[in-house]
Amino acid sequence: MNDIDRMLRTTPINRRSALGVLGLTGASAALAACAGGTSPAPSTEASAPASVAASTEPSAAASFEAESELLIYNWTDYISDKNLAEFKTRYGTDVTQDFFASNEEFITKVQAGGSGYDLGCPTAEYVQALIEAGIVQKLDHSRIPNLQYINPTFLNNAWDPNADYMIPKDYGTTGILYRTKLVPEPVTSWKDLYDLTIGKYSGKVVFVNSMGDVFPMPLKMLGYSVNDNDPAHLEEARKIFLDLAPHILALDSDTYDDKMTSGEALLVLGWTGPITDLKANPDTADTVYLVPTEGTIFWMDVWMMFADAPHPNASYAWLNFIHEPAIQAEETIANYYATANDEAKKLVPAEILNDPAVFPPDDVIASLEGSLDHSGVQQRADIWAEFASKIGG
């Protein structure tokens, strides 16, 4: 099981950039570093963009001396290289990152404590368990003055109502991706996806392999909350799952973009991650992403500090730095995920700001729900296992 786990970790299991796949980028980066004879540490100060470098450092953070090192446990390719270089320039701190491919992997590694990291970057619903276990440090808001720029909606969320333990990194939605040229029918809702899956496009639909992301479909179709655990309601959801199962091509979080490119998958219940690459490819430029009208979940990745963080000053410096509007805007430009930082939003180019796959329109935001972690609900687990075992008939 360990071997398999290790193998899986090197696969592109995430909704982030597919570039981290198979460790190829890591290997090529190492090769490039050898070939160039330069230090692999990205400390070139010249690479910081003028707009970023122009910002001033708030005085509150200055009273603490940032340590020379900062250890972050993060998703692959999830921080702008420019910002890493800028941070090094300002504080003299080298940021070292280790990467995880799924929240489950993150939890498994850190839940015993003593992970040795300063900051972690999981999805919000997974932090609650860590807070209860005493793994997460309560944040001193006075040391993160840039929190003032964050939209209160995202600070006062269901997972951590006062942002005591976590602050937003970015957020996104789970929705439907489809090829408009190959699917001429209008798709606007979960119900549409359901009808097309059991009908015309049977065998050409992929769902991400993640219970928490797929349960919202039947629940929202039925008009229930994504966090509804009423046994009768879950039983109704189960019927929808069993209707769908024989018509699904695969449960796949890793390579659904490849299946869309080859035309094997025309509709996907998935994340916005691959949409940029799909649109950039002339063969799949017709791909669109939409948030179903019944509503869906939003996920929010957050910054959290470990209780035993070895470099607390550098950690606070980073948390404040990353929410400086110009720095945060650069994160959005680099990662293509929506920021919760209102000031930063003003600095994001219009083409990104107006892309519904990145920033949901305001009326859509109203229909979004944060999903709690339901992996311990036995009925949900049983339904998901039954669904997974009946894929393809």
Added chain:
Amino acid sequence: MSARTTARSDTGGRAKSALLTGALLLPISVWYLLLLVVPLVMVAIFSFGRRAPNGGYVADFTLDNYARALGTIDPFLTSLSMAIGGTIGTLLVGLPLAYFMATRAGRWKGLLLLLLIIPFWTSFLIRTYSWLILLGQGGLAGFLADLTGGEFRILGTWSAVMVGLVYGYLPLMVFPIYVTLERMDRTLIEASKDLGAGRWASFRQVTLPIALPGLVTGSLLVFIPMMGEYVIPQILGYGRVFLMGNALYLDFVEFRNWPAGSAKAVMLIVIMLVAITFYLWFLNRGRRTREVSML
């Protein structure tokens, strides 16, 4: 007096060699203890516990996990048929290949062995992913679709899984058989022919029994990991077959229910132990009766 000195030096030598043996065995013993025995004991203990409210394990004594594990008989049977099919497939390709390399390849032997090993220098995952291209719409499936003018799919089917399994496990089958055949005394075949046996009879009565230990080793080396195989069916089979590996993955990763997963793992281990013990006992018994009948 001289006898006494000899005796003393003898015991000294024996003690020294015992010490040396102990020292040499120490690393592997520690390795086995820490990485095999301890984890297995932990899995066994976990299987009687409960899922912690936030996932993981809480100590308890309950048989609920085993009661639930009995419900996973379907994925177990699917894994079993896949592993049997995969082992037979690997055997069908591996035996002729090993036979050819050991007896007919001549000076190409070294090169063939090298070619068999070279793929192992690349990550297993990358090799499996490359089959996605070979079997996909830009590869064999697309070619066959053009040829027949219809739609043709290989990926996401049992055929793709079988191709992946045979490809991935082939060397584990070939090498043990190759080693047994390599050492075979060629004059035995000549003798059997002199005594009037045809090609098939020689193969069946001389070559096959000699290769049998290799066949058994190879089959076990291939069969056991195939029972827990998860990656190949997931990538090449699109996860459309629900195996023991999928059930374990769901418990440990998706549901973070370690006790439930542990119970299934323990059940799998016990069934495999019993089955393989029986298999080996059956083979040995078969060989003994054959020897008797030959007499």
